[in-house]
Amino acid sequence: MESLESLKIDLKSLDTGALSTSCHLGDEFFEAAESDEIKSGDVMLSISARKSVSGLYEIDFHAEGTVKVPCDLCLDDMDQPICTDNRLLAKLGEEYSDEDDIVTVEKDDAVLDTAWFVYESIALDIPIKHVHAPGKCNPAMIKALEEHSAARSSEEENETAVDPRWSELEKLKSIIKD
Known part of the structure; x- marks a missing residue:
């Protein structure tokens, strides 16, 4: 320096x-x-x-x-x-x-x-998190972030739905227990 x-x-x-x-x-x-x-x-x-x-x-x-x-x-x-x-x-x-x-x-x-x-x-002296005041961020970047976070949340919702193969295995499990 x-x-x-x-x-x-x-x-x-x-x-x-x-x-x-x-x-x-x-x-x-x-x-x-x-x-x-x-x-x-x-x-x-x-x-x-x-x-x-x-x-x-x-x-x-x-x-x-x-x-x-x-x-x-x-x-x-x-x-x-x-x-x-x-x-x-x-x-x-x-x-x-x-x-x-x-x-x-x-x-x-x-x-x-x-x-x-x-x-x-x-x-x-700079805070760990530093962001613009509300409404001052780059609008194009905020829009892109919102689109990606919306796509990510819909993927997570799909992942939480039970895969049909697992439901068939659960049926087999219950038959074996009986």
Whole structure:
């Protein structure tokens, strides 16, 4: 995933103070993520970072705006509002690692690219089910869905009717019992 320069944080510079920045995440950011879930977006992102007394770096994200996601019913793109806050903890170490709840950044480089963490934070704020408001779905797709569901329900009704071969076998079963 490509990163914006404003999403890279030089952790060594936080030794002297805190960092506070904001940026706009547009279509380019979401296209770079190469995800089928989020097509594009218009999100304002605020990042604040500081070094704590314990030596950990605390990075707080606040993202607010809208992203385009496919509707679960008609598959047309729809605007999904998002508003999320998230915190990332980082520390300096020998090699990069994000296996624990704390991201370890190499001491020599000391630059943390937060692009993927920001994307994940936004993606996790999207509800599991996302559909257009009633009446806003693609009418052609809704009609096709209704036709297929009607055909499927008539097939299920036919399947619940007893096959005549089974009724003949039931007669044989009752004769054998007697």
